[in-house]
Amino acid sequence: MLRVAVVGSGPSGIYTAQALVAQTLVPDVRVHVLDRLPCPYGLVRYGVAPDHEKIKSLQRSLRTVLEHERVTFVGNVAVGGDGLPPERLGELYHAVVYCVGAATDRPLGIPGEDLPGSHSATEFVSWYSAHPDATDGLFALRARSVVVIGVGNVAVDVARILARGADELRPTDVPQPALGVLAGSRVREVHMAGRRGPSQARFTTKELRELGGLPGARIVVDPAELALDPAYAGTEPGSPPLPALVRRNLDVLRGWAVSPPAPGPGAARTIGLRFFLRPVELLERGGRVAGVRFARTVPDGSGGVRDTGAYEDIGAGLVLRAVGYRGMPLPGLPFDAAHGTVPHRAGRVLRDGVDSPGEYVAGWIKRGPTGVIGSNRSCAKETVASLIEDAAVLTGRPSAADPLAVLRSWGLRPVEWDGWLSIERAEAALGRSLGRGPVKIPDWPGLLDAARGGTP
Numbered sequence: 001m002l003r004v005a006v007v008g009s010g011p012s013g014i015y016t017a018q019a020l021v022a023q024t025l026v027p028d029v030r031v032h033v034l035d036r037l038p039c040p041y042g043l044v045r046y047g048v049a050p051d052h053e054k055i056k057s058l059q060r061s062l063r064t065v066l067e068h069e070r071v072t073f074v075g076n077v078a079v080g081g082d083g084l085p086p087e088r089l090g091e092l093y094h095a096v097v098y099c100v101g102a103a104t105d106r107p108l109g110i111p112g113e114d115l116p117g118s119h120s121a122t123e124f125v126s127w128y129s130a131h132p133d134a135t136d137g138l139f140a141l142r143a144r145s146v147v148v149i150g151v152g153n154v155a156v157d158v159a160r161i162l163a164r165g166a167d168e169l170r171p172t173d174v175p176q177p178a179l180g181v182l183a184g185s186r187v188r189e190v191h192m193a194g195r196r197g198p199s200q201a202r203f204t205t206k207e208l209r210e211l212g213g214l215p216g217a218r219i220v221v222d223p224a225e226l227a228l229d230p231a232y233a234g235t236e237p238g239s240p241p242l243p244a245l246v247r248r249n250l251d252v253l254r255g256w257a258v259s260p261p262a263p264g265p266g267a268a269r270t271i272g273l274r275f276f277l278r279p280v281e282l283l284e285r286g287g288r289v290a291g292v293r294f295a296r297t298v299p300d301g302s303g304g305v306r307d308t309g310a311y312e313d314i315g316a317g318l319v320l321r322a323v324g325y326r327g328m329p330l331p332g333l334p335f336d337a338a339h340g341t342v343p344h345r346a347g348r349v350l351r352d353g354v355d356s357p358g359e360y361v362a363g364w365i366k367r368g369p370t371g372v373i374g375s376n377r378s379c380a381k382e383t384v385a386s387l388i389e390d391a392a393v394l395t396g397r398p399s400a401a402d403p404l405a406v407l408r409s410w411g412l413r414p415v416e417w418d419g420w421l422s423i424e425r426a427e428a429a430l431g432r433s434l435g436r437g438p439v440k441i442p443d444w445p446g447l448l449d450a451a452r453g454g455t456p
């Protein structure tokens with residue numbers, strides 16, 4: 001028997017478990033999928049926007065993996081940091097696959113970044129996703145104008161949630177306190193700003209197009225700003241071909257520049273899509289953020305930009321920095337600080353450039369925070385192929401016959417699948433009591449109580 005611990009129950013962890021039990025070279029593989037939260041699914045539960053029901057429904061296929069007879073979900077067990085040191089975990093299993101994602105935000109490194117009213121988009125996402133580590137009451141949405149820095153899919157997600165009315169979000173699993181704040185939101189203008197041009201934006205076309213379909217929001221693009229981008233001009237008939245994603249994005253923006261999408265009756269908000277604005281400082285008034293100062297940029301001819309010497313200030317009482325995620329070092333594991341990843345060869349952790357059989361990585365901690373959920377499937381398969389190649393060496397090593405019993409003897413209180421099902425029931429009951437579908441429990445005591453059979 002080959003005992004494997006997978007650390008992290010997001011898509012990369014679950015696809016790793018799936019690949020481990022699906023392969024046939026080593027038939028008797030037992031997988032424990034550990035998570036520091038009592039809930040599985042990682043960013044599918046706590047990152048995918050609540051109004052993206054179709055992506056959220058991926059939980060159904062991820063669930064079948066966690067219900068596989070040779071897979072066990074082990075929630076409420078933290079590894080690294082204040083939790084279990086990785087080397088202790090290594091004593092219990094033949095192999096450990098770290099699928100811990102990219103747990104923090106990339107900093108902007110500009111003055112004013114830490115002012116009250118300036119937040120990472122991740123904080124906002126965690127708040128409306130009911131992450132138990134999100135700070136209660138962090139967002140009041142009293143500001144009329146919000147600047148979102150960055151033009152990736154996270155920027156689009158937060159802009160869209162800010163622009164939607166609470167009525168549109170009530171049918172989702174948004175936690176009740178956040179729904180109350182969204183209902184009273186005073187936000188009227190959302191300005192999304194990219195430091196480069198529209199052809200370098202990181203959002204995908206489906207997500208971009210969705211902004212144009214919001215009933216309560218008007219889309220504003222500035223044709224003169226778009227035209228600064230040589231690739232934008234290049235979408236005209238007869239121009240050299242562009243990568244499909246870029247061409248599709250530019251087609252959408254070109255369409256909006258000519259004829260903005262018709263908003264629903266009484267649309268109260270605008271979403272401005274701005275480009276060639278490099279943030280240089282967050283402005284302050286009365287001890288809080290009051291806006292963002294941008295340097296105006298132009299293309300440098302090789303995909304980058306240079307400053308023009310001109311500046312533009314956009315006033316905002318709330319600034320959300322959506323400039324990407326970053327992996328965090330796990331104590332005891334090597335770390336490539338420049339890329340925010342663990343050095344590896346085809347998923348095998350490298351210590352001083354040498355393979356370390358028994359230690360593997362998959363997902364964002366392996367390849368950086370890029371790609372869509374499905375990208376994790378091939379990434380996990382590569383890692384599992386390496387692990388299975390090492391199986392003969394690994395099974396010759398000691399492991400614990402009952403790792404869960406050992407974890408309990410170390411004072412940990414794992415939440416197993418029954419506990420998670422109990423949380424699901426409690427969230428359904430909470431939703432019923434509010435006249436809604438299932439509503440997420442937003443705090444640690446509530447989740448742990450529900451896992452042990454309590455009702456919120």
Ligand code: NAP
Pocket residue numbers: 106107108149150151152153154155157194195196200201202203204207278279322323324325369370371372
């Ligand atoms: P991202 O795609 O890397 O986009 C980050 C954005 O921040 C880019 O526009 C980038 O501009 C900008 N940026 C970075 N550093 C900056 C700086 N110092 N100043 C100004 N702007 C800066 O990151 P993300 O939006 O966090 O998304 C992460 C991953 O999750 C992506 O793979 C994304 O597709 C995925 N995701 C997918 C969905 C979905 O499918 N619906 C939803 C959310 C997230 P430059 O290009 O100039 O660096």
